[in-house]
Amino acid sequence: MDMTTYALIVLGVMVLFYAGAKLLKLSTEISMFIAAAAGCVAGGFGFSARHIAEGAMTYLDINLIFITATLFMNILKESGGVAFVVRGMFRRFRRQRAILLVLLTILLLIPGALTGAGSVTVLIAGGMVSTVLLGLGVPKVKTAAIVFIVAGLSAAAPPISLWAMMTAAGVNMPYVGFFWPLMLPCLVAGLLTMFILGWRGAPADLERALEELPVPPAGMNWLKIILPFVVFLGLIVVGRTWPHETVVTGLPLMFLCAALTSYVLSPQKMDLFQISQKTIEQLLPLLGTLTCVGILVQIMTLTGVRGLLAVTTVTLPVALVFATLFIILPVSEAVLMWGAAPVIGVPLILLFNTMGLNPIVALAGMSIIWPLGDALPPTAIIGRLTVDVTGYQGSYGQFLKACLIPAVIMMIIGTLMVVYSKQLGFLTGL
Amino acid sequence: MKASIRKLGFSIAGLVLLVVSGLSFYESRHLKEPVVLSDGVTQVMKLSKYFPDIEGTANDCNIYVLEGKEPGATLCILGGTHPEEPAGRLAAWLFAENGVMMKGRLIVVLSANRSATTVTRVGGAYPPDFIIPSPWGGQTFRLGDRWSNPLDQWPDPEVYIHYPSGQYLAYLDSRNLNRCWPGRPNGTLTEKTAYAFLEMIKKEKVDVVIDLHEAELQYPVISTIVTHEKGQELAAVVSMTLTDLEGFKMGLEFSPKNLHGLSHREIGDYSDAISLLFEAPEPFLDATRGKTTTDQLLTGKDEFVVKAGKHGLLFEKIDEKGWPIDVRVGRHTSAILQTMASWTEVHPERPLLCDNVPRYAEVIEKGIGKFLQDPAHGKPGRVLFE
Amino acid sequence: MKCISWIITLAVVAGFVLPPASAQKQTVKLDQPVLLTSCGQSPGPLKIKVFFGRLNIDYVYNLQASAGDLSAKKKEGKPFKSLIIVTGASLKGMGASKVSIEDELDRTKKLIAEARKQGMKVVGAHVEGMERRAQGATPGDNSDELSIDAVCPQSDLLLVRKDGDEDKRFTAISTGKKIPLVTFEKNMxxxxxLKNLYQK
Amino acid sequence: MELVVTIIYYCLVGFVSVLLIYNLIKTTEWQKEVLYIIVLIPFLLRLFMLK
Structure with missing residues (x-):
């Protein structure tokens, strides 16, 4: 049997088992695990414990970053810090809509940018920001769309963009030079989304909205909120300024230090074990996804399915690839979540690199499009989470429709960044 | 009750997976690779001799010295900088098990980043080891990875900043020996390893250092010598002679001055030695490869990589014959022997001449296994382990 | 084993001593001193440099040689008599010297213009085979071919390793522009x- | 000093492992149980210095 037939059979088995598992209403993570195990057996490797465990190890460090960053954000929320910021902003700028919208965009971008997860943005800031937006008279469906789109952008925003990190790692490319290529489109698209969807709307009862916002505990102040961020940024700056005089700390420990600072400064007592345990519970779908994606990729690599997808992708007509990026990326994200990065992203970046495009800018462009898949079935984790958190009760179709304009903007920005990546190479600063 | 039995069942299944995989990882980390010393090996040292901080770490590797019958220059071969490129290690192995220096001195390193030999790449689906068949059965080698084992160096930095240039590199590359030159004494394990080697190069007054590598066919720097400015003429002659006489093409590339951490740049800059890096083709590393197996690793045959080649996406030719390990190892042994010959042409007063190591054609004809020695028949005290 | 190394050594020596089978009769003669440079920053010129050293030819090796270098030498009263520009681009090489192919083409254009002004002979060379042609480069990267276009049609002589002319590109330039083409098969x-070209 | 940081990381991995086991015991959904076990494996492999 030739390699193509063999790999196609294994791929077929994997797809079949994935679809079967989904039909049985199993979660995406477990479906991916089942597909991987079935592929391993179909490929003639049996149930290889070594390969499954090795694949599961792939994103251990990224999982640690996830856990510590989310722990930091959760402590900040539990201590009343986020409520303090939202309330403060709303009180000060409730009559200056433009400024408030800019600040809300930035606020929504921060949690996801730091953790790499849009769901963290939704959980940490989504509820409060939607309260403010509703207070400003923005309809519920548009509020939900804003939270979802900006949360997606926050996940793509630097410093942690998992799509970019995972794809870069897959092609041995340094995760360096991504800051501005990711930051600029995220900011632009985020602001456009906020203003397009949130500009219109007669302010409802501002005072009532203010009342609805959670009240921060007494003793909370700006210093207590800023200091943990100072610790985090300070560790990054120190590490970058004196890399050879200081000890290697790594991102998880940096986030842990920030989390502990926030914990110590909190005006109200918190149960650290309980918050940590809740954090793990909250993150289980994401940790599970990353672990199962690692297993899936390992088995795809083992059986040559990754090679089949890669060689098929890199030999496609380039115009076709450019023209279908806006479909391929969100759909791959909807099916595989972050698995889309190593499975689809890696061959695409190989193709762009061999074509002489700038792989960093191209990958940043792709990273802007990927999050759109988080609203699409079968997974739609973040889309559904947003609908829950913002309290939107209309149809899911209406929610998707509300997301359409900003989604098209993101698709256009992302595709243009890929096509003109060479000309935009200066953004990398390399 | 039912739920707790279910939970127990799942937990036991998880435990079995953990134990079975854990045992496999443990075994490959501790697999012993015998080295039967050639009669030409006059001394075996530890790297820690040059930098005691390395002592007791995974990277305190063996250094094999082959003192010549007549004096001459000193050449050092670094195998195993990237253990997942096995032709580099195997070529060095042939020198350690067969080489006899007639003139000059040879220093051979088989596992420059020994830590990286003890782990395979997550997500890469590598086999843990591979067997080179030999007339006496065969020898098993650890496959290894490109980066040091996280069990020996953890955590990775937020971004890796190269010492002393300050160049930003991927965080993973803080565990890549070929991004850590010239190293630093108070750095990470990988940086300390590079520092220790540089100390050795200086103290032993090494004239030429050759770092042996392999590359994926989609990588532009392939089937070539990368040379520091100091070695340009030597490399040009070696490249031309090999292409003319041995039937394989060997290109030439300059070591970029603004790309830091690589052996061909930093060894040349921070010591008196000429630094060269040899690249052979290894389709096993290509992201478009098919099934990831030991067979693919050793034969270099791959339908998908051939398909990528037909679309003009590769920098080296490949057909259904693939790139067998014998061909890749033979390229390295010939290139090293030719470097000695070309060096001697220019420096007749400080010659280098090694005997008993097969060149390209002979390695292909007889296979590497023919030149691997049987540890069961090694003389007492002449069998060591990597 | 020893026997093989002897055979190889003999073959190397033979490469130097015996006349090349495929080298054509050269009608163009060149004078010294010669400026040896590159268009594209590939390591090709190094290969010529090695033989210049062995043949005791008076040369200056400067991969970034400019028109100014030619006029400065003329001012000194020791003008260069011939110019060899080795074509072929090296992405690594150009990156290392922080120049783009456009910079290279511009520098070469001025260099050839100055050489013409001084009445020097210009040799366009390609010595690294098909690996240093667009076929050996990234799809879409035609910098190797651009460097050939910038130099070869403007030359008085083409010096090419035969396997680099697989597609008859240099033969076509030679025939079309009536520029003598000297090819060789083996590097040695x-x-x-070169000895013949610089023989008095 | 590097050793101290490494030890902190092993403690962190240990702590996360405890949390994962705690949640595994607490949860009643079978899919979550399976997922906790899958997620736990890499943490334990690192904790026991196997991978």
């Missing part, structure tokens, strides 16, 4: 080719 034959 370059020694005799």
């Amino acid at each position: 034959e370059l020694s005799d080719v």
